[in-house]
Amino acid sequence: MNNNDELLHVIYDYTSKGDDELTLKRGSILEVLSKDKEISGSEGWWAGRLIDSESVGIFPANFVASVVPNLPTIDYNDLQIKDLIGVGGFGHVHYGKFGEVDVAIKTAKSLTSFNAIKRSPSYKTHSDDQSSTVHKNVIDGLLREARVFSNLKHRNIIQLFGVSSSIETNNLYLVMEYARGGALNQLLEKRQSGLYPNVFIHYAKQIADGIKYLHDESLGHIIHRDLKCSNILIFEDIENILDDSELLDKTLKITDFGLAEKQLQTSGVLTAGTYAWMSPECIRTNEFSTKSDAWR
Numbered sequence: 084m085n086n087n088d089e090l091l092h093v094i095y096d097y098t099s100k101g102d103d104e105l106t107l108k109r110g111s112i113l114e115v116l117s118k119d120k121e122i123s124g125s126e127g128w129w130a131g132r133l134i135d136s137e138s139v140g141i142f143p144a145n146f147v148a149s150v151v152p153n154l155p156t157i158d159y160n161d162l163q164i165k166d167l168i169g170v171g172g173f174g175h176v177h178y179g180k181f182g183e184v185d186v187a188i189k190t191a192k193s194l195t196s197f198n199a200i201k202r203s204p205s206y207k208t209h210s211d212d213q214s215s216t217v218h219k220n221v222i223d224g225l226l227r228e229a230r231v232f233s234n235l236k237h238r239n240i241i242q243l244f245g246v247s248s249s250i251e252t253n254n255l256y257l258v259m260e261y262a263r264g265g266a267l268n269q270l271l272e273k274r275q276s277g278l279y280p281n282v283f284i285h286y287a288k289q290i291a292d293g294i295k296y297l298h299d300e301s302l303g304h305i306i307h308r309d310l311k312c313s314n315i316l317i318f319e320d321i322e323n324i325l326d327d328s329e330l331l332d333k334t335l336k337i338t339d340f341g342l343a344e345k346q347l348q349t350s351g352v353l354t355a356g357t358y359a360w361m362s363p364e365c366i367r368t369n370e371f372s373t374k375s376d377a378w379r
Contacts, residue, residue, distance in 0.1 A: 089115040090134070090156065090226070090246065091147040105133060105140040112222055113147055114248055134222050137253055154233050155245035157181065157258050162247055164188055164256075169266075171339065174225070181244060181258055189228075189257040191221040224341060225255050231340040232257070234302040239293030241316060241338040262336060264317025270330075271312060279327040289335040290315060297337075308342040 090112060097107040103124075107113070112134040120126050123141045132139040162181055169176035169187075179188040225246075232243035247256040264270070267286070271278070278286070290310075297305040307314075318334040 089149070090154065090248070091115060091131075091149060093146060094148050095146045097143060097146050099140070103140050105131070105138055105142045107133075107142060107146055110223075111135060112226060113142070118144070134248060134255060154229060155243075157245035157247040157256075159247045159249040159251075159256070162186075162188065162256065162258065164190075171341070174341070178261060179258075184244075185261040185263075186244060187241075187259045187261045189225070189259065190254050191225055222255050225257060228341045229257055231303075231305060232259070235297070235305075235340075237293060237296040237301075238334065239289050239336055240296065241336045259338070260318070260336070262316035262318045262338075263320040264333060265321075266313045267315040267317060267335065268312035270317065270321065274327070278330065282327050282330045285331055286335055290337065293335070293337045305340070307337065307340065309339060310337070314339040 091114075093107045093109055093111040093113055095107070096109050097105075099106045105113075113131050114134055115129055115131045116139070117123065117130040119130075120128070122130050125141075127144050128141050129144045130139075130141050162179055164177050164179045166178045167175060168178050174189050174191055177188045177190070179186050229243060229246050232241075236242070241262065242260045244258045244260070247258060248254070249256070277283070294307070294310070297307060314337065316336045316338050318336050319332075321330065321333060324330060
């Protein structure tokens, strides 16, 4: 854990007045690198970098505010990013290590694509501006998911350990619990004849317990909006299981809160989710509720 770094929101526009200063745009995300006036050169000024670019410099401290109070930040150097284990609409998920702990690490798919293209710093086109906008939107989306994740504590919800960023890769990472058994849809594909009824009921109850927590007990009363078998993970390893009765002691955990909303914020939101799993009212009128989660 790196206690010196912070992720902050820019709350006021600021135009740089020197080569060592950052130009700030309201809504951007900034990482604090130092609050030492010996480094910034003046009291009330900090050093940092903008997450949606590679710009590093000093900035007025009163132009920023905390992104999420107490959101844990992890030093990128403490992470080992290994095999790709999942691909979603906006992100890649890798197996990795945080120290000695097995973790799942989610990063932005779009940023990975941007970083594969190397250009001269002097070469800039209209497409670069569009890429920068997409870049910022994807970063904001990951931070938004982290905000939801950071307040969730339940045995049937994947736990977020923290958020990490890297100047080298110009990317952001969500570091989460690693579920060794993979996604529920993968198990169902292998067991095409279906699960034993008692296993099915046990799993359904666990999913219901997790959803009840989100709807009734979590901060903000969360609606998931994309609940499906590929977003339900099996926490323990099931590789060597020969009989379905051995599946009874496994723990299911809900993941992927990229589309989640608080119940009071769901009116007027963009269509979201996977059509095959969406309730009729979501498709017809774009109305999301606890009932639309239960439909799935």
